[in-house]
Amino acid sequence: MRLIHNMTTIAECPAPEHSPLGRVLKMAVIGGSGVGKTALVVRFLTRRFIGDYERNAGNLYSREVQVDGEQVTIQVQDTPGVEMTDNAVGLPDHVTCSVQWADAVVLVYSVTDRRSFDLIDQLHQLVDLLHLRRVDTQQGPSLAGTLGCSFYDVSSSEDYDQVHSAFHRLCCQLAKQQPAAPASSQNSATAVTEKRRSPLIPRPKSPNMQDLKRRFKQALSAKVRTVTSV
Template sequence: MRLIQNMTTIAECPTPEYSAPNRVIKMAVIGGSGVGKTALVVRFLTRRFIGDYERNAGNLYSREVQVDSEQVTIQVQDTPGVEMTDNCVTLPDHVACSIQWADAVVLVYSVTDRRSFDLIEQLHQLVVRAGGANMPPVILLANKSDLLHLRRVDSQQGPLLAGTLGCSFYEVSASEDYSQVHHAFHRLCCQLAKQPPPPASNSSSSHANSASTATEKRRSPLIPRPKSPNMQDLKRRFKQALSAKVRTVTSV
């Protein structure tokens, strides 16, 4: 797994100049603070669970994986936790940009945090609004299912909400079960891989044109370096000086 950069600017994962680029699948993970978004992303991409993370880092992670026998590059945008104030949720600009950038959105709540569950419906509405006509597919993840003694959201409420929102639902534990987390993300990757790739952007076309121009320049014959504009003048002066020296010797 590679950490590409902070989310303040979202860039594509660079590919070697002469290799065929992999299909890129982009996902944004959104939810309340402390629901385990970073833990889920790292668990999916590395199989490892680390309990303590820097909160609200908003990092972009990348890894090459196999999806249906095809090598693809997965880019996952972790986002800062969204908070609710006065029963109102507002997406920061960079989170809205993440939704517009992504091919799919993963909404996350914690079964131990009722407020994070109550956020989901409003977050989904904001995803619909930010995505517009090109709204990305959405799945709903309930995390921390292993903490039964701390559960605050009934196990039936997640599937009911997902049905209302029209999205897939998975209840997982990032700390206890890698297979659950992998299954949820991998199913989403398979769904996206079956869709036709988006048309190449202008920046991609410009990059391809630049690479093509550079290749043509390398193939063209070497162009001789032009002579210095003062070279002829220097030769003329040298001949004049040599001629004067010869005349002087002859006269002596």
């Protein structure tokens, strides 16, 4: 049984895909800061418990073991603690790289730290997204640069603020590129609108027959009086 402690991270020193002794099983251990990830890894690999550890930048451990009669190499990537800010979790690049590299991910929390427990659900969702991803994280920005476009890596199910920010910035760019309407056009549009809103002038009513007869009688009476006076 042999334990190898490699001080480099996965990103700096990728592990070989195949071991001369057989298969390689790769695991990444992630969780909040100070929950005991390193102690858990060392306990598994060496059977020893060490209570105090210095914060690490992500150490890679390797051990050869027998699994169902087969000699395999187990590689365990320890990772720095993940922090939650503003109810959102962001994985550092080296942690993201470790998750994508691993065949399995161990999520660790402390029973004395409720915040580390609440972090697990979000970490699980991020891990699922990383394993489902089929487009490399660098390909999107690269394509956007080639096309001369802005790039935003967002998830509609994870973070509303990021989605809102992407659309809001697009609106700001459009507003800057689109010229403002001239003042005369705005006044004309207002006048047309007011004209359309103004009530229609009622048409005068046609005189009825009774009114015409009354006016005709008045005209005849006037003529008779005129003739008589003469």
